[in-house]
Amino acid sequence: MSTDKELFDQMKESYAMNPRPDFVSNTELYLRKAAKKAKRKSSFQLISITSGGLIACIIAMSWLFTFNGKEFIHNTLISVKENTPSSIMNKNEPLIYIYHTHNHESFSSETLSKDPNKAFHHEKNISLVGSRFSQALDKRNISNIHEKGDVMGDLKQKGETYYQSYTVSRELLNNALENNESIKMAFDIHRDSHKRNATTTKINGKDYAKIVFIVSQSSPNYDENLNFAENLHYKVMELYPGLSRGVVIKSDTNKQSTYNQDLKDELVILEIGGFENTLEEEYRTVDALAEVIEEILKTEK
Incomplete structure (x- = not known):
């Protein structure tokens, strides 16, 4: 099985300067499906870590090389936030x-x-x-x-x-x-x-x-x-x-x-x-x- 680094290097070779938005979206969708499938096989944790690493790499490449990743990163951060355990502690929003x-x-x-x-x-x-x-x-x-x-x-x-x-x-x-x-x-x-x-x-x-x-x-x-x-x-x-x-x-x-x-x-x-x-x-x-x-x-x- 290829490591994150090896996959990242392959991606850089194929999409060195400007990865298409549909590539980013499709890759993310594929990885999410892979993670769900792996969970059913009791291997969720390993695949999730790999998927998370790849998604982070893709986001970073898209932002660094195209300077047009602001919206994608923003949406991804919102998604992560929605899946994070909530807390009622926020010093900027006192209750x-x-x-x-x-x-x-x-x-x-x-x-x-x-x-x-x-x-x-x-x-x-x-x-x-x-x-x-x-x-x-x-x-x-x-x-x-x-x-x-x-x-x-x-x-x-x-x-x-x-x-x-x-x-x-x-x-x-x-x-x-x-x-x-x-x-x-x-x-x-x-x-x-x-x-x-x-x-x-x-x-x-x-x-x-x-x-x-x-x-x-x-x-x-x-x-x-x-x-x-x-x-x-x-x-x-x-x-x-x-x-x-x-x-x-x-x-x-x-x-x-x-x-x-x-x-x-x-x-x-x-x-x-x-x-x-x-x-x-x-x-x-x-x-x-x-x-x-x-x-x-x-x-x-």
Whole structure:
């Protein structure tokens, strides 16, 4: 049986400068048929490798000698891509957007404060939990963006009040959505002010920070966001019983009550744990949540 090199040399001798398109097409068709036939004879692997090598040689010759192989190569690459196992990781097409309207919210373990209204820190705060969530999604090949914008810092710099924080985070969210049409889900991650006994559960002997899903009834996307939050809740409880505290519907009538959920369906506030939870407990929870997101995305393919 001739080697790839020998066949390639023969091809160069016969078609030294300009192999005809029909030659390329017919040769490719012949090789594909040969590969199928060989598979039935349990010799698929050897023939496939040989065929793949010959096809690559033909493509290279056609492009190098005729400078007209762009379309053929493009189509071939598309064919290869279609037969490659798919991945939901593509940093140019993020599926998840993670941000923090109250990004300085922190924990007693980091601030030594026993007052949830004073447990704030400009570095050791809930944004570390968002970063861990982003990393957990990365490990599962789920593309995402973790927003690094300092909402609370911007408020202080502008001399605005705490209650205007959703106006600042709205700008970040809107910018992310406009520049990344691929974003499917968005999470505004906070920590709660409830005591530890209400925000903690034990799973397999380890403490986890419980999750609350918050939806605004004032948003025009209320139905979609409620359905999204409920799906998350049920999937969390299926995989990690006791980890979710449920879905909370906010029905305030003031403008801020939309929590910017009018900008996007499949957007919810996540309150993960409370000020008495530790970062380690928070990390366990977002690791689990990444698994939940992966399962949901699989069912939607």
